[in-house]
Amino acid sequence: MGKVSIRDVASLAGVSIATVSQVLNGKGTRFSEKTKAKVLAARDEIGYVPNASARSLKQGARILVGVVVPSLRNPFFGDLVQHMQENISDNISLSIMTARQGQADQTVETLVNSGVHGIIMASQLAKPVAVASSLKKRGIALVVLENHDELLDADAVYASDKKGGRLVAEHLLALGHKHVVLLGNQVYTDNLQYRTASFKETMLAAGAKVSEVATRNLTKHAGRAAAMAVSITQATAAFALNDELAIGLISGLNAHGIRVPEDMSVIGYDDTDYAEFFRPALTTVEQPLWLIAETALQTVIERINHPDAERQVAAFDTKLIVRESTASIS
């Protein structure tokens, strides 16, 4: 079969080449939903990929892998991509993009247009099933770092947030805490939903009380800004949804004269490097970041080489790391 061109997509969809180009580049706001749907369906049906000539994988060919993360201000994602970068063979390049909630689907198209052979997606897709299906038809590998139950067209690599949330709850319960604040974003990714659901379930099943304080995002500054709201709950411990929030919360609590862990226990999540270097060193949940990075890379390369292989899912364990920021109720 010969190369398919944008002309073929236009012809099949019954629209102009310019229309196809604009819709596929995310600039089709002036077209009707029906027109856009026709273009996307035509693209997928014939497997059109922009710059297709640059894309066929031959022996020794360079491979371009896109990596999409929510924010590079969070050291968890900085470390994740850096670890990938330091573990790839010479013929692979990583094109890293950041995409917040709502941006990830468009970022996929930008990466496809820049010629990636595969994508590792750590941001939340708005329409994971549609995106995965579309990439599959176009022969572009996709590995998601989320646990999407309904997603059958993409390989997945993740650490168990269900277990992680439970570990946090069990640790705080074992220390005697009966009233705990859950501190975090109000808009949850699937991973964060699993994390919070299992945390709350375990706490409530033990008869403990969970107060919730929402933050604008998951940064140190958001954690610090939430310190007053956390302290007025009168809870004896707080679960911050990541280490950045926990570091910020502790700093804010200290500024209000509240000592950690003497007056309040704080536990984070991720076990970033800072958890160890910060004082008090953070109690947190380790996600096996290096293992996730390496497995995601291996999986995307396998998928690029074997587009029709069976779906791969790697779910890794999470681990409680007890340091200085949590203590028993005295």
Add this chain to the structure above:
Amino acid sequence: MGKVSIRDVASLAGVSIATVSQVLNGKGTRFSEKTKAKVLAARDEIGYVPNASARSLKQGARILVGVVVPSLRNPFFGDLVQHMQENISDNISLSIMTARQGQADQTVETLVNSGVHGIIMASQLAKPVAVASSLKKRGIALVVLENHDELLDADAVYASDKKGGRLVAEHLLALGHKHVVLLGNQVYTDNLQYRTASFKETMLAAGAKVSEVATRNLTKHAGRAAAMAVSITQATAAFALNDELAIGLISGLNAHGIRVPEDMSVIGYDDTDYAEFFRPALTTVEQPLWLIAETALQTVIERINHPDAERQVAAFDTKLIVRESTASIS
């Protein structure tokens, strides 16, 4: 009338784009009142709005900008690219790549092959003159975040490391330190060379002694591993070449029973967010990261729009931030 750009303001005011950028960003303290007034009058006369430049390419055209940094494990670079990401208009996408010493030149070619219109380069190029000349011939914009004296074919945006190194030395001298360790990488980028040269010059001119301890890289872990080597020099203060090293060094010194700043002063560089949240909070040198990010973006977009315009160089000021990790010799 078409969109107005920062270039139009500069042209009307009869000053450089860098001057306009600094004045409009409130960082023009080193300019005369007359210059500042001219810039503001020009801005108002033509109705310039910052970020308009980012939209002045052909209506609706998508722009792909490559950003190359040495490591995303260093929060300075994570914050830098994240700030760029949060300040671009919808039609611009950033493709971020990391490249260590020796890899940057190849990374440029990878980005060119993926279709970038311009590149912001924060890694050290092995052959900056050759790379810049080659990109110029191919019509691809290049902005370097280094101070390469010999580089005439690329726009440059950077903070003054010459001043930064001097500020560190003057601060330690003022506190009475006569023997100081310089802690850092043995392979220096141009920026780091300026930083260390002016530091050593200022120390030696004052009759102080500088011991040097080399580290494998500029990470927290390298800083911690160097604590013993630093302590046996018997110096009373250490200048760690970035905040990551300083955080690691302090942690390592504490583990050996050496208190900071009581037993030894430690000063970092960059003023990353962690400098403020760490305990003891770090004395450090602030690089105006947001200004660097925004100006680099503006400059690369301007260059994409006006390939034949005059070369632009924006050199920003650095600033000493005194916190808790340095103290007077008692």
